[in-house]
Amino acid sequence: MEQPQSLRSLFVAAKAEKTDLEHRPDSNTDGYRNDVNETIAKFKECQRQVEMLSLFSSNEPLDDIATGDLQYLTVEYLLADLLQRSYNSNREATLMTALQNYERFLTRLYHYDILNDKDKKLYERYTANPRSFTLVLANDAAARRETKINRFREEKELKQKLEYLSNNQSTLQSDDDDVRRLYLAEIDLYIHQTFQTLDLLSQELTMLSSMRNLPKPGEQHQDDTRRRNEEGESAYSERLDPPISQLLQGGKFGPILSKEGKPMQPFTLLDRRTQLQQGVFRSGHNLPTMTIDEYLDEEHRRGNVIEGGGEQSGIPPEVDEDDMDKADEETMKARDWDEFTEANPRGSGNTLNRG
DSSP: OOOOHHHHHHHHHHHHHHHHHHTOSOTTSHHHHHHHHHHHHHHHHHHHHHHHHTOOOTTSOGGGSOGGGGGGGGHHHHHHHHHHHOOOSOHHHHHHHHHHHHHHHHHHHHHTTOSOHHHHHHHHHHHHOGGGOOSOSSOOHHHHHHHHHHHHHHHHHHHHHHHHHHHTHHHHTTOHHHHHHHHHHHHHHHHHHHHHHHHHHHHHHHHHHHHHHSOOTTOOOSOHHHHHHHHOTTTOOOOSSOOHHHHHTTTOOSOSBOTTSOBOSOOOOOOHHHHHHHTTTOOSSOOOOSOHHHHHHHHHHHTOSOOSOSGGGTOOOOOOTTOHHHHHHHHHHHHHHHHHHHHSOTTTTOOTTOO
16 A cells, blocks of 8 residues: 655654664753654654554454555554653653553554564563563573573674664665565564563553652651551650661661562662671761751650640749738748758658667
């Protein structure tokens, strides 16, 4: 089916812009972000035109697709890859949109039977449980390392094959079969990279979901009794400064990895030597974790500071000189105390040390 020139030219321009963005050093500038968004808009327009023209159907085999149309099978992949490079306030929503485009890319290739046996098994595993997809089922570091090495070699071979076909593209234009081989080699590389990306996206989405469910830094329990009941008597402490182990961990508790090997919180890999080296010049005691004003504010919040005077303050109230009854009462109390001290001299009650 003959394509409108607008779709072909738009796809070529968007793909060229994406290649330029991958090699630009100013990825933290507003201009780069704007260019990424413009390229995303072009790929979305390509996606819309492909759907409008009904170029692909799940009822037709791969051989029925025109050679010039094979390149449009990669629109969803290129769009998803760019969405990961975009910047906005809702990172989780952006990743979910990218995930949906990766799924559409793989699903269409699955229907056309382009996936090999190994990729089909990965696709079926992914569709069974997308949020916990991983390339390695076992939580084994050695197995993950071996899988990573093997996939790196496979990706290198796919890139070499694609590079060879791309370098000889001028001589391949006359042969329709060679052009199809070029497009299919590109699709094979994108399939390989898609499964690696799905593994990483699954981990990142898990971390973002965990961070969203964490309590806000300013939220604290108002009632100490309720906090004791929720956290348990063994976990509750009246200490204002955290223990040294918590300070070294940056205030983070809980396991770093789940039982499935998914990261539960951000972490930094350090060896034992680095930790010891960082602790060489540390003091042997806990350093202050708050100022005096912060300590007093905390004591005020806990209700340990008595204000306003009264009997609890320990300050005797001043006697009103105009109140004669109160003055006489205080005078009689002082006389009674004087008579008691005269009748009971100091030490008179100690009968054990008398000679």
